Amino acid sequence: MLVVGLTHYLVLSAFLFSLGLYGIVTRKNAIMVLMGIELMLNAANINFVAFSRYGNYGIGGQLAALFVIILAAAEAAIALAIVLNIYKTFANVDVDDINNLKE
Amino acid sequence: MNWYDIIFYLFAALVLVSGFLVVTAKNIVHAAFYLLFTFFGVAGIYALLGADFISIVQIMVYVGGILVLILFGVMLTNKITNVDIRTGTVKVLPAAIVIGIFAGALLALMVKTGWYSNPGQIPETTLPVLGKTLITQYVLIFELLGMLLLVALIGAASIARRDKE
Amino acid sequence: MSEITLVNLSLIILLLPIIGFTVVIFFGKRFFKIFWFEIAMIGIAFVLASIILFVRLTTYVDAAPIVFQFTWINFGNLPLLGHLTIDLGVKIDNMAAIMMVVVTLISFLVHIYSLGYMKGDPRFTRYYSYLGIFSFSMLGIVLTHNLLMMYIFWELVGLSSYLLIGFWYEKKSAADAGKKAFLTNRVGDIGMFLGILILFTNYHTFTFDTIFHSIAGGHLPFDSGAWLTATGILLFMGAVGKSAQFPLHVWLPDAMEGPTPVSALIHAATMVAAGVYMIARIFPMLTADALLVIALVGGFTSFLAATIAITQNDIKKVLAYSTISQLGYMVMAMGVGAYAYGFFHLVTHAWFKALLFLGSGSVIQAMHHEQDIREMGGLRKKLPITYYTFLTATLAISGVPFFSGFLSKDGLLLGTYAFASLTGHVLIPIFGFTVVILTAFYMFRLVIITFHGEPRNIEKYNHAHESPKVMTIPLIVLAVLSFFFWYTGNPFSGESGWFISKWIHTPHSVVPDSLRFNFMRSTAEASAHLENAHEVITHSPMYMEALHHSHYPAMIISILFAGLGILLAYVIYQWKKVDPDKLAERYSWLYKFSLNKWYFDELYQATFVAGTLGLGKVLAWFDTYIVDGIVNGTAWVTRKVSEFSGLFDTYVVDGLVNFTAFFSGFVGLGLKKIQTGRVQTYVVFAVLSILILLLILRPF
Numbered sequence: 001m002l003v004v005g006l007t008h009y010l011v012l013s014a015f016l017f018s019l020g021l022y023g024i025v026t027r028k029n030a031i032m033v034l035m036g037i038e039l040m041l042n043a044a045n046i047n048f049v050a051f052s053r054y055g056n057y058g059i060g061g062q063l064a065a066l067f068v069i070i071l072a073a074a075e076a077a078i079a080l081a082i083v084l085n086i087y088k089t090f091a092n093v094d095v096d097d098i099n100n101l102k103e
Numbered sequence: 104m105n106w107y108d109i110i111f112y113l114f115a116a117l118v119l120v121s122g123f124l125v126v127t128a129k130n131i132v133h134a135a136f137y138l139l140f141t142f143f144g145v146a147g148i149y150a151l152l153g154a155d156f157i158s159i160v161q162i163m164v165y166v167g168g169i170l171v172l173i174l175f176g177v178m179l180t181n182k183i184t185n186v187d188i189r190t191g192t193v194k195v196l197p198a199a200i201v202i203g204i205f206a207g208a209l210l211a212l213m214v215k216t217g218w219y220s221n222p223g224q225i226p227e228t229t230l231p232v233l234g235k236t237l238i239t240q241y242v243l244i245f246e247l248l249g250m251l252l253l254v255a256l257i258g259a260a261s262i263a264r265r266d267k268e
Numbered sequence: 269m270s271e272i273t274l275v276n277l278s279l280i281i282l283l284l285p286i287i288g289f290t291v292v293i294f295f296g297k298r299f300f301k302i303f304w305f306e307i308a309m310i311g312i313a314f315v316l317a318s319i320i321l322f323v324r325l326t327t328y329v330d331a332a333p334i335v336f337q338f339t340w341i342n343f344g345n346l347p348l349l350g351h352l353t354i355d356l357g358v359k360i361d362n363m364a365a366i367m368m369v370v371v372t373l374i375s376f377l378v379h380i381y382s383l384g385y386m387k388g389d390p391r392f393t394r395y396y397s398y399l400g401i402f403s404f405s406m407l408g409i410v411l412t413h414n415l416l417m418m419y420i421f422w423e424l425v426g427l428s429s430y431l432l433i434g435f436w437y438e439k440k441s442a443a444d445a446g447k448k449a450f451l452t453n454r455v456g457d458i459g460m461f462l463g464i465l466i467l468f469t470n471y472h473t474f475t476f477d478t479i480f481h482s483i484a485g486g487h488l489p490f491d492s493g494a495w496l497t498a499t500g501i502l503l504f505m506g507a508v509g510k511s512a513q514f515p516l517h518v519w520l521p522d523a524m525e526g527p528t529p530v531s532a533l534i535h536a537a538t539m540v541a542a543g544v545y546m547i548a549r550i551f552p553m554l555t556a557d558a559l560l561v562i563a564l565v566g567g568f569t570s571f572l573a574a575t576i577a578i579t580q581n582d583i584k585k586v587l588a589y590s591t592i593s594q595l596g597y598m599v600m601a602m603g604v605g606a607y608a609y610g611f612f613h614l615v616t617h618a619w620f621k622a623l624l625f626l627g628s629g630s631v632i633q634a635m636h637h638e639q640d641i642r643e644m645g646g647l648r649k650k651l652p653i654t655y656y657t658f659l660t661a662t663l664a665i666s667g668v669p670f671f672s673g674f675l676s677k678d679g680l681l682l683g684t685y686a687f688a689s690l691t692g693h694v695l696i697p698i699f700g701f702t703v704v705i706l707t708a709f710y711m712f713r714l715v716i717i718t719f720h721g722e723p724r725n726i727e728k729y730n731h732a733h734e735s736p737k738v739m740t741i742p743l744i745v746l747a748v749l750s751f752f753f754w755y756t757g758n759p760f761s762g763e764s765g766w767f768i769s770k771w772i773h774t775p776h777s778v779v780p781d782s783l784r785f786n787f788m789r790s791t792a793e794a795s796a797h798l799e800n801a802h803e804v805i806t807h808s809p810m811y812m813e814a815l816h817h818s819h820y821p822a823m824i825i826s827i828l829f830a831g832l833g834i835l836l837a838y839v840i841y842q843w844k845k846v847d848p849d850k851l852a853e854r855y856s857w858l859y860k861f862s863l864n865k866w867y868f869d870e871l872y873q874a875t876f877v878a879g880t881l882g883l884g885k886v887l888a889w890f891d892t893y894i895v896d897g898i899v900n901g902t903a904w905v906t907r908k909v910s911e912f913s914g915l916f917d918t919y920v921v922d923g924l925v926n927f928t929a930f931f932s933g934f935v936g937l938g939l940k941k942i943q944t945g946r947v948q949t950y951v952v953f954a955v956l957s958i959l960i961l962l963l964i965l966r967p968f
Binding site: 003004005006007008009010011012014015016017018019020021022023025026027029030031032034035036038039042045046049050052053054055056059060062063065066067069070071072073074075076077078080081082083084085087 | 131251262
């Protein structure tokens with residue numbers, strides 16, 4: 001049980017994923033939501049790399065993780081640009097106030 | 104318990120504790136700094152898994168790039184002079200219950216599934232293999248990601264730009 | 269210098285002009301001086317090409333062509349086709365090396381010359397970038413070792429030609445001429461494309477050498493000699509278009525609407541010669557019938573164009589028809605198997621025809637853009653350098669000994685003579701020798717009217733002055749290149765010169781013996797050395813002997829005829845013993861026939877253009893009455909049905925729809941509560957649905 005194997009990594013990533021989800025659901029600030037998303041992406045990445053290591057599937061898993069990191073970078077840039085725009089329009093960045101599309 | 108395991112637990116603890124603090128911290132700047140530790144922890148986990156290059160990229164891109172971006176976002180969207188840099192939360196209890204159930208299901212899934220495990224030899228360094236694979240088998244994806252980054256760059260600039268009045 | 273170095277150098281040469289093009293086209297608007305970059309690029313390309321030529325003609329002069337190829341696309345194993353790869357590559361033999369120098373040097377000289385000629389043009393930098401893309405495309409044709417690349421670059425030169433003909437697109441005639449050139453070339457290119465497709469269908473490759481090897485091994489297209497002939501003629505159609513052969517010659521005279529340096533570079537020296545170069549490349553696979561077609565088309569074209577050139581009054585038009593005529597010569601030479609002389613004439617013609625055009629540009633500029641020779645006269649005193657260089661080129665094109673044109677022209681006439689003596693096709697040498705008289709006549713007519721005598725338009729004459737140095741130096745360089753000593757030590761025999769005896773070897777024909785001319789039958793000895801095909805002469809001893817016998821008669825006739833033509837020109841225009849106007853009056857129908865270019869434009873207008881328009885009208889009528897009638901009838905029936913259907917709609921369907929809408933609205937009111945507009949709520953719903961899915965699937 002204490003000897004580290006694949007399952008340990010998976011459990012770790014499951015916890016991290018849940019934490020990210022919790023962050024997304026409970027926080028009001030859009031930037032905090034973004035941080036939650038980053039946590040979830042990291043959790044997924046841990047899974048990729050862990051399977052790449054233990055499944056002996058070659059390098060594909062690591063490459064997938066690399067691609068995710070690249071996407072995360074692009075996503076962060078775009079998301080923050082959007083947040084800045086929202087801030088200009090509404091003077092705050094609380095996601096629950098931004099529901100103009102509702103009506 | 105050998106050194107490998109001990110280090111793993113240390114990193115795992117770092118990741119989980121700082122991750123928890125990220126999502127619970129009242130002060131958004133503090134949250135961002137806890138996030139820094141989480142990213143470091145995850146980088147350590149990658150290193151333990153033999154993914155040296157990914158680990159370095161994690162530090163460089165996340166810590167060096169994304170985190171700085173986030174901090175800038177915080178600075179630009181919260182009035183620093185205004186003391187209220189705290190961020191509110193909504194309906195903590197119902198959310199915690201739902202997420203708790205979800206986490207339980209996820210954990211059960213992870214633990215109970217009989218994963219195929221056949222750890223191979225870790226190469227001395229993954230860098231040559233990664234590089235070769237990236238420009239042969241995955242070259243199309245590689246190029247597409249390059250395009251995507253360019254698009255993201257231009258898109259971000261054009262979205263965040265002030266409109267000319 | 270090793271082979272791979274040569275290959276690398278050639279690829280660098282190929283890329284330099286396109287780099288120049290890219291830089292100049294993108295930055296030309298902002299940085300005017302950037303056009304020097306393009307000039308530098310082409311200058312470097314010329315230096316490198318000279319190095320390649322030097323190495324090729326010293327170390328490798330008898331060596332096999334240097335081929336470098338790589339797999340561009342690997343299709344793997346395909347059904348029906350088998351293992352299919354598409355290779356690209358370059359092939360550097362003596363011919364390609366020589367052509368590279370011809371292209372880069374003329375291009376370089378035109379770049380320099382244009383500094384003066386195009387001065388003050390509002391689109392100056394764009395002009396230079398177009399020259400760059402043209403040089404790139406032309407070098408591609410020269411270097412390629414396969415038909416696919418040749419076709420790609422073939423279309424690229426077509427494009428650059430189109431851009432440059434229509435360079436002054438504000439003039440309607442220039443824009444129209446560009447379109448005409450482009451469309452006429454398309455007609456030929458369709459044939460070439462079909463030929464390439466036939467070859468690819470049969471051999472699954474585009475590479476010349478591989479195709480030749482298969483044919484030599486007895487594998488004919490669709491297993492039939494007739495198809496091989498057809499393929500050859502189809503490919504030749506591409507050359508007919510690009511080299512302005514009858515019946516697609518009509519575009520070249522109109523192409524003179526472009527700037528004069530462009531006419532020198534593209535429509536005289538290099539691009540139009542691409543057709544001949546292509547025939548040279550596919551020469552080994554041409555059958556006797558295909559060769560005969562080529563020879564007849566070439567011969568007729570040269571005759572046709574020469575007769576038109578006699579009566580034209582626009583200085584550039586005369587040169588344009590002269591170009592067509594000389595291209596006809598080269599094509600004819602290829603057709604009669606005088607391969608080396610055909611290519612020889614291509615090279616010599618490139619120099620002196622570029623010189624003639626650049627010289628005419630100098631005249632045109634001196635006369636303030638007057639192109640009508642009837643307005644000129646006496647310009648010898650005003651433009652001495654232009655006059656003497658122009659005269660050199662005229663002597664060369666007329667076939668006067670000691671000039672390069674004599675050697676190549678004599679050689680190819682000799683080829684036609686020998687050909688006729690072996691096969692009995694006397695029409696070909698008759699065309700050839702008649703054109704000698706005509707060429708000498710119209711060229712000297714041009715020189716005499718333009719430069720000699722008294723000025724006809726005093727006002728313009730007084731304003732005329734010699735062109736600046738950037739324009740005269742290219743003229744002098746080209747004039748020096750028009751002498752004999754570059755090609756042979758003996759000014760009366762091109763055959764003994766190094767160009768023919770050492771540099772250019774006729775490739776071995778790969779066509780089965782039964783499809784060749786008698787005199788081209790291979791000997792068993794020759795077939796045994798197929799790997800060294802480039803070294804083996806196509807022709808049998810019989811042909812060589814005929815060639816030898818024809819040598820003196822052909823040379824004497826050619827010199828006599830050239831002299832006769834020059835004499836006639838002097839009698840009529842210099843000494844005015846015969847009044848050309850009276851001559852024109854007496855033979856007015858002949859004169860008009862020639863002046864109006866054999867009415868080809870009118871003929872095409874009446875047949876193809878009018879035919880297309882007529883077809884369009886018929887189709888329009890069909891559309892209006894038949895198709896529209898049917899449509900209208902259908903519409904009427906539909907309307908009646910609709911009216912009934914409308915009633916049904918109003919009461920039954922609408923009722924149903926309204927009810928549905930009402931119901932949806934009612935349900936929506938309830939569901940609206942869930943749609944909070946808050947992202948978190950949605951995430952919670954998503955998580956809940958995943959949980960439900962897990963519950964249903966129970967994966968553990």
